[in-house]
Amino acid sequence: xxxxxxxxxxxxGCGSVGDRQAAASAAAVxxxxxxxxxDGSAAxxxxxxxxxxxxxxxADKSCPExxxxxxxxxxxxxxxxxxxxxxxxxxxxxxxxxxxxFGGGWRVVAAGCTxxxxxxxxxxxxxx
Numbered sequence: 001x002x003x004x005x006x007x008x009x010x011x012x013g014c015g016s017v018g019d020r021q022a023a024a025s026a027a028a029v030x031x032x033x034x035x036x037x038x039d040g041s042a043a044x045x046x047x048x049x050x051x052x053x054x055x056x057x058x059a060d061k062s063c064p065e066x067x068x069x070x071x072x073x074x075x076x077x078x079x080x081x082x083x084x085x086x087x088x089x090x091x092x093x094x095x096x097x098x099x100x101x102f103g104g105g106w107r108v109v110a111a112g113c114t115x116x117x118x119x120x121x122x123x124x125x126x127x128x
Contacts, residue, residue: 051107
């Protein structure tokens with residue numbers, strides 16, 4: 001079992017850039033779709049641990065309840081994705097989502113993000 005977990009973790013960080021971009025994009029769309037369908041539990045599974053922890057601490061609610069209050073946009077069309085080692089940025093119509101690779105694959109670090117020129121993105125949901 002541990003060997004399988006190591007293999008999955010290794011595969012999440014390997015593969016062609018196109019495969020990694022597609023996997024990150026799919027995770028971003030799954031998160032926004034889960035929120036749109038009011039499935040907080042499914043959405044929380046896709047969050048990075050620190051993002052989920054910060055969300056529950058700041059909202060003083062369980063993750064499945066709190067994420068539905070975040071006013072995240074509906075999943076738009078993926079317009080671009082870039083992978084930087086263990087990090088990814090997925091641009092959708094109406095949103096930008098940032099992800100990182102964890103043992104179970106891509107997890108959302110920040111969502112509901114809008115660019116601010118030369119300043120860092122402004123994100124509705126983000127982890128420390």
